[in-house]
Amino acid sequence: MNRAMTWTILGSLLNVAAVLLLAPLFQGVLRKITARIQSRQGPPVWQPYFDLLKLLGKEDIESGETPTMQRFAAYLSLATVLAIACLVPMGFAVPLNGMGDVVLLIYLLTLSGICTLLAGIAAGSTYSLLGISREMMSMISLEPLLVVTLVTGALHAHSLRLESVLNGSPYAGSGVPWSGLILLAVMLLAFQAFVQRVPFDISEAETELMEGPLVEYSGPKLALFKYSHMVKLIIHSALFAALFTPWGSHLVFPIGWLLFWIKVFGLVVLVTLVAATHARYRIDQAIRYFAGLLVVASAGLVLASYGY
Amino acid sequence: MIAHERLEQLRQKFGAAIQHTDFPADNRLFVHVEPAAVKNICQYIFRDMDARYVISIGADDRPYSGKFLVAHNFAFDHDHLLCSVLVELPADNPSIESISEVVPAASWAEREMRDLVGIKPVGHKYLKRLVLPDGWPEDVHPLRKDSRWDEVPTGFSDDRELTFDDPPEGCMVVPFGPFHPTLDEPAHFRLYVEGEMVRGCEYRGFMAHRGIEKLAESVMSYNDIPMLAERICGICGCVHSVAYTQAVESAAALTPPPRAEYIRTIMLEIERLHSHLLWTGLACHILGFDTLFMQSFRIREPIMWIAEKITGNRKTYALCQIGGVRWDFTPELKIELRQTLDKLEAEWRPIVAAVSGDKNIQKRTRGVGVADKKLVKNAGLVGPVARAAGVDMDCRRDHPYAAYDRVEFNVITQNDGDVWSRVLVRVQEVFESIRIIRQCLDKMPDGPLQLEIKDELPIGRIGLSSIEAPRGESHHFVITGENNRPRRWRVRAPTYQNLQGVPMMIKDQQIADMTISLGSIDPCFSCTDRMETIDLRSGAIRVWSQQELLKLTQRQKA
Numbered sequence: 001m002n003r004a005m006t007w008t009i010l011g012s013l014l015n016v017a018a019v020l021l022l023a024p025l026f027q028g029v030l031r032k033i034t035a036r037i038q039s040r041q042g043p044p045v046w047q048p049y050f051d052l053l054k055l056l057g058k059e060d061i062e063s064g065e066t067p068t069m070q071r072f073a074a075y076l077s078l079a080t081v082l083a084i085a086c087l088v089p090m091g092f093a094v095p096l097n098g099m100g101d102v103v104l105l106i107y108l109l110t111l112s113g114i115c116t117l118l119a120g121i122a123a124g125s126t127y128s129l130l131g132i133s134r135e136m137m138s139m140i141s142l143e144p145l146l147v148v149t150l151v152t153g154a155l156h157a158h159s160l161r162l163e164s165v166l167n168g169s170p171y172a173g174s175g176v177p178w179s180g181l182i183l184l185a186v187m188l189l190a191f192q193a194f195v196q197r198v199p200f201d202i203s204e205a206e207t208e209l210m211e212g213p214l215v216e217y218s219g220p221k222l223a224l225f226k227y228s229h230m231v232k233l234i235i236h237s238a239l240f241a242a243l244f245t246p247w248g249s250h251l252v253f254p255i256g257w258l259l260f261w262i263k264v265f266g267l268v269v270l271v272t273l274v275a276a277t278h279a280r281y282r283i284d285q286a287i288r289y290f291a292g293l294l295v296v297a298s299a300g301l302v303l304a305s306y307g308y
Numbered sequence: 309m310i311a312h313e314r315l316e317q318l319r320q321k322f323g324a325a326i327q328h329t330d331f332p333a334d335n336r337l338f339v340h341v342e343p344a345a346v347k348n349i350c351q352y353i354f355r356d357m358d359a360r361y362v363i364s365i366g367a368d369d370r371p372y373s374g375k376f377l378v379a380h381n382f383a384f385d386h387d388h389l390l391c392s393v394l395v396e397l398p399a400d401n402p403s404i405e406s407i408s409e410v411v412p413a414a415s416w417a418e419r420e421m422r423d424l425v426g427i428k429p430v431g432h433k434y435l436k437r438l439v440l441p442d443g444w445p446e447d448v449h450p451l452r453k454d455s456r457w458d459e460v461p462t463g464f465s466d467d468r469e470l471t472f473d474d475p476p477e478g479c480m481v482v483p484f485g486p487f488h489p490t491l492d493e494p495a496h497f498r499l500y501v502e503g504e505m506v507r508g509c510e511y512r513g514f515m516a517h518r519g520i521e522k523l524a525e526s527v528m529s530y531n532d533i534p535m536l537a538e539r540i541c542g543i544c545g546c547v548h549s550v551a552y553t554q555a556v557e558s559a560a561a562l563t564p565p566p567r568a569e570y571i572r573t574i575m576l577e578i579e580r581l582h583s584h585l586l587w588t589g590l591a592c593h594i595l596g597f598d599t600l601f602m603q604s605f606r607i608r609e610p611i612m613w614i615a616e617k618i619t620g621n622r623k624t625y626a627l628c629q630i631g632g633v634r635w636d637f638t639p640e641l642k643i644e645l646r647q648t649l650d651k652l653e654a655e656w657r658p659i660v661a662a663v664s665g666d667k668n669i670q671k672r673t674r675g676v677g678v679a680d681k682k683l684v685k686n687a688g689l690v691g692p693v694a695r696a697a698g699v700d701m702d703c704r705r706d707h708p709y710a711a712y713d714r715v716e717f718n719v720i721t722q723n724d725g726d727v728w729s730r731v732l733v734r735v736q737e738v739f740e741s742i743r744i745i746r747q748c749l750d751k752m753p754d755g756p757l758q759l760e761i762k763d764e765l766p767i768g769r770i771g772l773s774s775i776e777a778p779r780g781e782s783h784h785f786v787i788t789g790e791n792n793r794p795r796r797w798r799v800r801a802p803t804y805q806n807l808q809g810v811p812m813m814i815k816d817q818q819i820a821d822m823t824i825s826l827g828s829i830d831p832c833f834s835c836t837d838r839m840e841t842i843d844l845r846s847g848a849i850r851v852w853s854q855q856e857l858l859k860l861t862q863r864q865k866a
Contacts, residue, residue, distance in 0.1 A: 034598075034599075037599055038598065038599050038601075038602035038603065039602060039603060039606045040602055126480070126481075126482050126483065127482075130482070130504075130819065133504075198596050198597075198598075199596065199668065201596065210488065210489055276598070276599045277599060278596075278597065278668050279592065279595035279596050279597035279666070279668045279669050279672055280595055280596030280597075280672070281668075281671070281672070282671075282672060282818055282820045282821065283504065283818075283820065284504075284818065285671060285672075
């Protein structure tokens with residue numbers, strides 16, 4: 001076994017272990033900060049670990065219309081986000097570098113949304129169907145934003161390889177990186193939607209749809225969905241950090257690695273603050289908002305194609 | 309005298325149909341009319357004289373007069389007058405011409421009258437059951453005097469499913485309730501939805517009807533009932549207790565001592581404070597804005613504590629007795645209440661600033677759940693819902709009770725009639741409540757808390773009382789009776805009218821706006837149901853019925 005192969009396997013395991021171990025912690029931090037903003041004591045930061053353990057140990061009730069598909073959707077959901085974890089740099093180089101490019105990344109990110117759709121269809125209740133119709137609408141309007149960003153990066157980097165694109169590529173134009181700055185603004189404004197937190201938790205909206213697609217889930221399978229939801233927060237933060245704030249990631253082991261997690265932590269705090277100070281949007285308002293962002297992002301893409 | 313003037317107007321128009329009249333005070337008018345003329349008279353009062361519809365009451369008066377009794381109550385808000393149109397119906401044929409065609413707001417009241425008293429509103433367009441479950445036998449009417457209060461009629465089947473109307477073509481049915489995170493109590497809306505748009509809905513509620521009126525009429529006494537009335541609502545209990553007490557006092561022409569009136573005013577306003585703070589929090593929660601939800605609850609808590617210090621309880625104050633109150637204010641309590649109010653006012657200002665400056669909340673509430681002046685009039689909507697539509701009504705000013713005629717306050721109104729206007733009305737009313745309590749604390753005279761009542765209360769007299777609850781006008785109707793208890797007691801909570809406006813408010817709106825539109829009337833339903841247990845070993849599912857649960861609790865008691 002050569003060195004590259006060893007790194008691929010070891011690195012992937014490292015990334016998967018890191019997101020699995022740290023995702024509940026970040027969720028705990030998010031909950032704690034939210035609580036402090038709301039003048040509450042809040043649960044200990046370890047609470048999400050206990051919550052997951054509790055759910056995993058609970059009785060598994062399959063109350064949806066197609067239990068097989070429900071089961072499949074739950075497993076696929078977590079598997080997808082863990083696969084993505086191997087395609088994103090987390091303080092080191094990208095583990096699965098040679099085995100996929102940004103197109104695969106986009107596919108996998110879409111697939112994690114598809115899992116929610118499958119879950120909703122399998123549950124078959126009115127509320128879950130309403131939830132997935134909303135999920136689908138926001139997916140259709142959010143996906144292009146990500147594509148535009150990655151394509152812009154690829155244009156600048158003249159490559160679709162992960163290591164070139166996920167390395168501050170949007171800024172790689174000549175002179176002032178206009179397209180990079182525009183996309184930075186767009187992605188910051190859309191970030192809340194990618195991680196599905198208030199004000200864009202529309203498809204689950206507890207007070208309207210009672211968790212929408214997840215309404216028929218309980219016990220271990222609910223835990224899997226919750227887990228992948230938490231992991232998504234880290235993955236999107238890592239993706240954002242790699243695209244827009246790559247600085248310092250090349251430094252030697254503990255420093256570069258620490259810097260990366262500090263950036264992710266910063267993004268989690270940002271997400272928390274936005275979530276705690278906003279009310280939920282309605283689906284039509286959200287779509288209009290995304291459409292506006294897409295127009296701006298396209299302008300960035302045009303600039304990028306001229307080399308700015 | 310304004311009551312005379314109104315009566316003269318009616319006499320000129322319907323001279324022959326008016327049998328006799330009674331105006332015990334300048335702010336009450338009772339008109340007994342011929343059954344045949346009731347629809348025209350109500351139409352004239354409602355449309356031409358522009359009175360507000362309050363409620364219709366059916367009563368079984370057979371043991372006393374040999375007849376059934378129907379009362380249609382109206383309020384002349386500008387004239388400070390409550391008016392009751394009374395009709396006597398023969399015992400063998402209790403049917404009356406429906407007024408719901410000319411007074412749409414009477415629809416529920418007439419359906420309830422048919423369910424509970426068995427008085428048939430002839431010509432009612434939609435005579436579906438309202439209160440009684442579908443499994444209840446057709447010819448048993450619980451509020452008739454020959455029905456026992458604890459009677460379960462033969463032929464009653466507990467598990468009959470509710471029947472529903474067919475949805476319009478092209479619409480999907482979204483069941484909303486009986487259990488839903490934003491409904492704190494059971495009520496069932498069947499939403500007819502086209503995509504994300506709501507095209508209509510059917511409401512089935514009264515799932516936990518407790519028969520409180522019947523209980524009061526059969527086994528309780530005048531002074532027990534305030535405690536029972538208080539338990540009608542989990543939030544505005546004191547309102548019902550005071551409203552009932554005042555209805556009896558008005559029937560018996562009693563006036564409680566001034567100090568008692570001031571104490572009632574203070575407690576009612578404390579209740580409004582905690583209710584409005586609770587509502588603001590819940591509305592923000594419905595919109596997904598949990599930070600403001602938590603902050604309003606934090607600010608609300610000291611109000612609950614001071615209520616507990618005054619009455620011994622956070623919520624059910626056990627305040628009223630006929631002719632007085634049971635709790636006094638010590639000087640220390642007055643100081644502490646003032647301090648609590650100061651703190652509340654200081655903490656409430658930034659919240660109001662945060663809410664009114666928030667674009668995000670406005671986006672979700674402006675133009676949503678609109679109830680315009682026309683709907684307010686036709687459906688008889690009350691309280692903040694009416695005031696948000698620019699209808700300047702407030703029972704505290706229009707039908708002054710307790711000490712409200714001795715304090716100054718503004719009636720807050722807005723013009724758009726949407727959820728946003730209701731938010732603005734409620735957050736501003738908090739400041740007015742604080743102002744009222746402060747004035748009461750300043751002006752409260754010393755003196756007795758309880759009127760000395762030497763004689764038995766007179767029999768067969770009618771009392772009306774309207775109170776501005778946090779959610780709108782709460783109206784109580786009492787006929788005094790024998791055995792130290794009323795013959796008939798009818799409670800009309802504000803939600804009873806406001807719910808009738810909801811289907812129009814949510815029509816042609818996004819389904820996401822349904823929850824906040826319903827929430828914006830601050831609905832108040834009621835609770836109890838059945839539960840399910842699963843035997844882990846066999847996996848068998850067993851549904852516990854209401855009876856079994858009842859048996860379970862009774863066995864544990866014994």
